[in-house]
Amino acid sequence: MKLERYELKAEKSLMVFEFVSEGPKGQIPKLVQFGETNLKDLYNLAFGDKDISTGEISDSVVSNNSDSDKVLATVVATVYAFTDRHPGVWVYATGSTMSRTRLYRMGLTKYLQEIMEDFDLYGQKKGEWELFEKGVEYEAFLVQRKND
Amino acid sequence: MKVKDLNKSKLPVVRIDNSLEKYKDKVLFKDKLDKANQMLKTIGLPKSRKQSG
Numbered sequence: 001m002k003l004e005r006y007e008l009k010a011e012k013s014l015m016v017f018e019f020v021s022e023g024p025k026g027q028i029p030k031l032v033q034f035g036e037t038n039l040k041d042l043y044n045l046a047f048g049d050k051d052i053s054t055g056e057i058s059d060s061v062v063s064n065n066s067d068s069d070k071v072l073a074t075v076v077a078t079v080y081a082f083t084d085r086h087p088g089v090w091v092y093a094t095g096s097t098m099s100r101t102r103l104y105r106m107g108l109t110k111y112l113q114e115i116m117e118d119f120d121l122y123g124q125k126k127g128e129w130e131l132f133e134k135g136v137e138y139e140a141f142l143v144q145r146k147n148d
Numbered sequence: 149m150k151v152k153d154l155n156k157s158k159l160p161v162v163r164i165d166n167s168l169e170k171y172k173d174k175v176l177f178k179d180k181l182d183k184a185n186q187m188l189k190t191i192g193l194p195k196s197r198k199q200s201g
Contacts, residue, residue: 009165016171017162033176037185039193044184046177057176077160084159090193092184118158122194124187129194140187142194 003073023065045093083145094140
């Protein structure tokens with residue numbers, strides 16, 4: 001993915017990442033976490049803003065920092081880093097709202113060819129997983145890094 | 149090669165920051181994780197999934 005992205009910091013296990021969004025609203029620190037789910041080797045991808053004054057983290061804040069492509073490209077980069085460190089795992093992702101899920105779908109669609117080179121990508125529709133296809137509304141997404 | 153150039157590759161340069169260790173064992177997005185677990189309980193993994201490893 002040739003999109004510009006932010007520089008990343010992480011703790012040693014590469015399960016929590018931080019980067020700083022920069023735009024008209026200023027600098028907004030963001031955290032990305034790959035959280036363990038109840039299914040073995042399946043992690044939930046979530047990210048949100050860190051409030052510098054309170055330390056609280058929220059995935060429902062709409063930053064409007066005019067850098068959504070760069071933010072998404074940075075989050076995708078964390079998936080590469082995480083799956084490189086933890087081979088064989090699955091990563092589940094969905095938006096906190098339908099419109100955010102749609103935004104993620106549009107991002108995946110835009111770079112589908114490149115993503116498919118490196119990942120098996122599924123979309124969730126009506127309670128089932130199916131291979132991701134362009135133009136289909138999905139409720140959630142699931143990826144697994146292909147073996148090199 | 150500069151870090152900026154290295155960071156253009158698919159695998160990003162990641163700087164280790166020990167101050168982030170405090171988040172490692174915390175669930176930062178509990179609502180989302182709960183929803184994911186609820187969904188995964190019924191849907192599981194894709195039927196055609198490849199075996200990992």
